Amino acid sequence: MIDPTGLTVPQLADAWQSIHTTSPSEEADPLVLDCARRLAADPGGEQARLWVAGLVTMTGYLAWRPGRLAEQAALDALHAAVKALDGQPCSHDSHPFQAEMDALEDEIWLGDTGLLTGKRTTDEGDTGPERVLCPGNVAGWARLAADVIAPFSVRRVPVGAPEYHESCRKTLSGIVNDYPYCDPYEELTDEADGLPARPTRGVLAGFLVTMNATCWYATSERVTERSVLEAMIKGVEEAVPLLDDRPCTHDPGEHPDTRDPDAANSAGYQLRSPGGRAEIAEYYGWDEEDEAEHEDVALDAWVCPVFLEGLAEDTLTELRSGLEAFGTADGDHPETGDDEPEADAPEADHEP
Ligand SMILES: [Zn+2]
Ligand SMILES: [Zn+2]
Structure with missing residues (x-):
């Protein structure tokens, strides 16, 4: 010492x-x-x-x-x-x-x-x-x-995510908007496998938000390889224990709305750097001189472990049900009867 x-x-x-x-x-x-x-x-x-x-x-x-x-x-x-x-x-x-x-x-x-x-x-x-x-x-x-x-604890960080993040964000945006200009299987698998062993709070939050934004595509009929879903499930399962045990300090309703996959996909990469987070802050008008005016927006809720854990659970539920549907579609695990609603194949359109 x-x-x-x-x-x-x-x-x-x-x-x-x-x-x-x-x-x-x-x-x-x-x-x-x-x-x-x-x-x-x-x-x-x-x-x-x-x-x-x-x-x-x-x-x-x-x-x-x-x-x-x-x-x-x-x-x-x-x-x-x-x-x-x-x-x-x-x-x-x-x-x-x-x-x-x-x-x-x-x-x-x-x-x-x-x-x-x-x-x-x-x-x-x-x-x-x-x-x-x-x-x-x-x-x-x-x-x-x-x-x-402590992400979002200071204002007036210069705006601008690293170029590499911007390129990942665009690639995944193509996927969630259903006009991929790359191999979605490869991109989604790489993304699921890409979390550092000891991520910062911003990088971990960004990863879990990205996984949620892309899980709807992964469980749609566009993806016909089990391995993609398996990789994503593994990635999310391994990320959850990395969340720290800070308590939630937010009021009900202050956690971010991630229902729009395209917006969530953007946030997923913006959350991973100071300059990217400054873009989110700018979007909410949070970075202006008058700090008091924007106190109602709890941007640090994006990195709240309780929010992220709930989001990860939703992601895992969606991915696991998608994986189950593969079994049914392949005939590996035929439905045993109408009394097992959990075995129902999810609908093709998974827009939340
Ligand atoms: Zn100077
Ligand atoms: Zn919270």
């Missing part, structure tokens, strides 16, 4: 680097708490960039199974930094952090933010301290980290 008190910044930076999704909380929490405490002490100060860099580096841990106190301290400090840094002068149209948003496909940033050194080197050349250390850039990184740890 590392005692962070008395360490120099380079020593701390090495310690932050050693923290990953699987780090035990005894090891990670003291580092997170130390970093959060330093940031909270002066969230708009000269050194804020260092502690923001530290929390960004430890986002993988913070987005998976952090100690709750460490998680809350990190979020409070990041939110305080966003607020304090936003008020400082900046004359730039854009900042270096935005260039990395396209790489946030699984949401965890493993590269350099440049916040420690004041310099960022990419294929396009170097960016110097004037932009890298601009309060707007430091606030941008703080926003991204906070939004990955």
Whole structure:
């Protein structure tokens, strides 16, 4: 275990680097708490960039199974930094952090933010301290980290999902709208198999929403391979235990309406990145200056474990009944009589 008190910044930076999704909380929490405490002490100060860099580096841990106190301290400090840094002068149209948003496909940033050194080197050349250390850039990184740890907990994240997500969304949109321009069996199977072992809350929510949006197509007469449904069932069954045990904090009716498969399909990929979630926020007018005006929309309900568990149950019910219908259609499991309504073949049209 590392005692962070008395360490120099380079020593701390090495310690932050050693923290990953699987780090035990005894090891990670003291580092997170130390970093959060330093940031909270002066969230708009000269050194804020260092502690923001530290929390960004430890986002993988913070987005998976952090100690709750460490998680809350990190979020409070990041939110305080966003607020304090936003008020400082900046004359730039854009900042270096935005260039990395396209790489946030699984949401965890493993590269350099440049916040420690004041310099960022990419294929396009170097960016110097004037932009890298601009309060707007430091606030941008703080926003991204906070939004990955607790989706929809900050506003004014720049809009734009990673290009790869946008392409997946389009491919699946073709499928749910019944004009696939690819092999739907392959796409649906790959999608079902594509969840990382320790997904962020946004990536896990997006996966379960996508599975729900596409299950109606999978159980329609368009899909005649059992393996597609089996892969989807397996994917959803394996994803459900990854939901954390946070209680639902929403009023009845605040959970999202996913009955339109095309809209749900879009949300399924938008949920997987800060820039994608910003698109959802923008759609609800949630990202505007007047925060009070939009408090009625509980966007964080999209990542509520209770909502997602219910959605996954609906998805599994649909997929399992689709699989049963295969048995009937193949003649493998002929119906034994009218007194078994659960063996009835579902109707062809599964639009919810
Ligand atoms: Zn700036
Ligand atoms: Zn809820």
